[in-house]
Amino acid sequence: MPVALIFLPAADIPTFVGEGKCDLGITGLDQVMEANMFDSVLDLLDLQFGKCKLQVQVPEEGEYNEPAQLIGKKIVTSFTKLAADYFEDLEKTCGASTGNTTIKYVGGSVEASVALGVGDAIVDLVESGETMKAAGLKAISTVLTTSAHLISSKQPRFPELVETIFSRFQGIMAANSYVLCNYNAPRSIVPDVLKITPGRRSATISSLEKQPGDTEEWVAISSMVEKSRIGHVMDELKKAGASDVLVFDINNCRV
Structure with a gap:
């Protein structure tokens, strides 16, 4: 990716981005407010570090x-x-x-x-x-209360590149905040378990081959779940009648 990285004091970054000298910047929310640059920059994302x-x-x-x-x-x-x-x-x-x-x-x-x-x-x-x-x-x-934020110029010279980098940051943030929860469940309890794992937009549901002895159809469900809630979610799924509950880390994604 053709990007030049410029290292500046945190207090200077809002001015350089706000005046269009840099398309993107990472600095503290406090620095943006102190520089009074919200009229000139877009606050794209709270990066959740440096709190x-x-x-x-x-x-x-x-x-x-x-x-x-x-x-x-x-x-x-x-x-x-x-x-x-x-x-x-x-x-x-x-x-x-x-x-x-x-x-x-x-x-x-x-x-x-x-x-x-x-x-x-x-x-x-x-x-x-x-x-x-x-x-x-x-x-x-x-x-x-402040933390590091991703900011951009309101008139970037390379808007498509800004959007690509922003999307990548969003993907990393989502990957750090969510895990992928996979489990099997009888179709009859799907409405109940979807209340527990609704996913970011909706859960993925796939039919399973019926096995000898099965009295009803089973489905496999995959859903993104907030990492901080996953222990409670697994317990609730088990109580609701789900089985084979597996949790996978997400390395990266696009949301």
């Missing part, structure tokens, strides 16, 4: 326990737009003058800002929380 929270953090042993207590204080962050929007909404909710809270930009080591006296609180990304705890901070509010 974290943009949170308001204060000294663990300090006087602040509610975000409203920070109105009129100094807030240090790398996300000045998101922090400013959050505190402007908070000021309106509390009936305070808007713009009364000072938002100060720091590019790195934001968690050290409170201890060094640069600000009263910070707004920063939290993944495991270990860095926050090490800095003696605690979270009192969540501004945004």
Whole structure:
């Protein structure tokens, strides 16, 4: 596939994609919102990795326990737009003058800002929380929950290629989220078992050769099932009268 890969800081990717310099990009949802580029990019897919929270953090042993207590204080962050929007909404909710809270930009080591006296609180990304705890901070509010997203330009130079790559990402995401469940069942219970395994669109049903001693017709059913539910689904199929329940991983697919 004739694709050039360009490695850029996450904060720059929304601008490069939004201005049409790159057709596709992978960056955090927080970066797209901070760059205010949703008018210029399409949010194609949540890639479900790099999950974290943009949170308001204060000294663990300090006087602040509610975000409203920070109105009129100094807030240090790398996300000045998101922090400013959050505190402007908070000021309106509390009936305070808007713009009364000072938002100060720091590019790195934001968690050290409170201890060094640069600000009263910070707004920063939290993944495991270990860095926050090490800095003696605690979270009192969540501004945004974010993860890595696939974005595209609204006017890509190679739209067919964008669609192909997007489809491949969708296939991998679906393959990671689903398994293929195959089982046999008497035709009389098909309506019941299809309620358990309806599939993404519908299940595949094939007739089985009737064996000596069978009193009714049997069918083989194949259906995509969410991986997180498969244990419960197998139990329910067994209770409903299905047999030979098999589960297979999906390496890739197109949905």
